[in-house]
Amino acid sequence: MKINPLQRQLNLLDYALSSLWRRRMKNGAILAIFAFVIFLLGSFQLLSQTLQSSAEELLAFAPDITIQSLVAGRQTPIAANKIRELADMYGITASSPRIWGYYFDHDNGANYTVLGLTEEEIGAMTGVILESGRLPGAPGEVAVSPAVRQSLDLAGRSAFSLFRPDLSQASFKVSGLFSRETDIVTGDIILMSLADARHLFAMPEDMVTDIGVKVANPVEIDNVARKIAGRFPETRVLTRAQIRKTYQVVFGWRSGFGSVCLLAALASFVILASDKASGLSREEKREIGILKFLGFQTTDILALRFWESVVVAGLAFLIGLSLAYVHVAFFDGGLFKPVLVGWSVLRPDLSLAPSLNGADLLLIFSWSVLPYLAATIIPAWRSAVIRADTVV
């Protein structure tokens, strides 16, 4: 008699489904734990990918080349008049001074990023969306994110003050509120004029922290950077590509560390699953014996077990990944955000739009479903070779 292999597999799948349902307590428990492990792995991967792509967005606001002064290998203020010396360099369309520093707020333990830009640069920030108000124009005006406003405990007020190094106070007024959509870029930023930033940090009149350089031809960025480094050997010249690489290394290290921890959890689960699958009950052994007696081959029992594992793993994958998506999209990946974005930087109310691609899905699949299927092969084989005569 000619056997239809497809219908045979469908029959076995059908039986596997009914078998899973008959042992729903045991299989439900495995499914729940497995889905949870995939949820953890998926959330982590999703969050780290989302943050990495958000970091890319951040770079859109960085200049093509950033010049910083170095003394003994450490960053020091750089003379703003170097801009004049850059003017005659071929390929550079604009150079502007900027003050980029950090302000630690003792009251709530938050670290704000203070960004002081020239009027022209603030005016050119077309990519930044404001929820309300306007970008700083007049002296003392700042733009902050809703998170910073909350952290400063401004309530209905717009005026606040920050301490200068000599503990005198610098007063500011919130002129605009960044949109939550750009939180990844603006979440911890206090944007102000260059003069206000200089005043806050008490920097000398002709000094800044960075010089931003704009290059006409993006292909020439590396060449221009090399020329600048040659002319000013005492400086550090960073291109956007180098900053991108730094972000990737930082996120890569953090996500790698987290992944190792989660893989340990997955390994524990796989051992548990394998152990569970090995421990066949008397009833299960009897059932397999009966099936073998009735003409099921060893390969049929293996196929049955395989389908059972595929259904459990597939369902767990879908459930776990859906939960991970919800966790990242609607709860901002709260469980892992501190690990990935760091504890010392203020990143409240980070609203993330998860970016998930085929490669990520494949990665999570091969970290979770494949080990589970592999772990259940040997127990499946053990059950499949139960002899038909055990039921006689």
Next chain:
Amino acid sequence: MAGHMGLDIELEEVRKIYNQGRANEVTALLSVSLRIAAGSMVCLRGPSGSGKSTLLSIIGCVFPPSSGRAVIGGRQISRLPDHFLGRYRRELIGFIFQRFNILPQLTVLENITLPLLPLGIPPKERQQRAAPLLEKFGIGHRVNFPAGQISGGELQRVAIARALINDPPYLLADEPTAHLDSHLSMEFMDMVSTLKRAGKTVVLTSHDPLVSDHAEIDRIIDIRDGRLV
């Protein structure tokens, strides 16, 4: 399966030794030679441990003999690997167990059609094949009942229907009446007698006189200590 009708069961110098070469080695059958005519009904009779279930298992392609020649349905099954035995068993043998070995959580229909699953028979055809058997054995009204919830008599009929679902030429039953009352035992014998009359070769093991003394039994084979008496 009609091609196998009319083929005798032949055993020549068949021996069966369990756990051969080990400390717990047991010789269950000693040089058994036997021919069972096609279409007959035979009772293998003997006390517990006499080797009748082992003999039935060899005839039923459950395992091959340790030595000797066994031809079932025209096929030499001696020294065949498990894979082929399973295939022959599926095609040639309908087996009824002492305790029926029905899966209690499956429905009556699912139990009866279980042997059709690895044959790649679609659900609709499985139902169609089961329908006349359900009708014949009077269990049509229990088709979707879990087998664990039906009576002993119905369970017995489910077991027979399952054994016949592939329309095998040989029907084997191991102590089929051991756990049945006399009424159900008679009912069982009447049902297998009908099958014998339909051309099936029926081999039963039993020490129940209700079986061995039944009018349709063509031959009684006595076994003691692994030998035919």
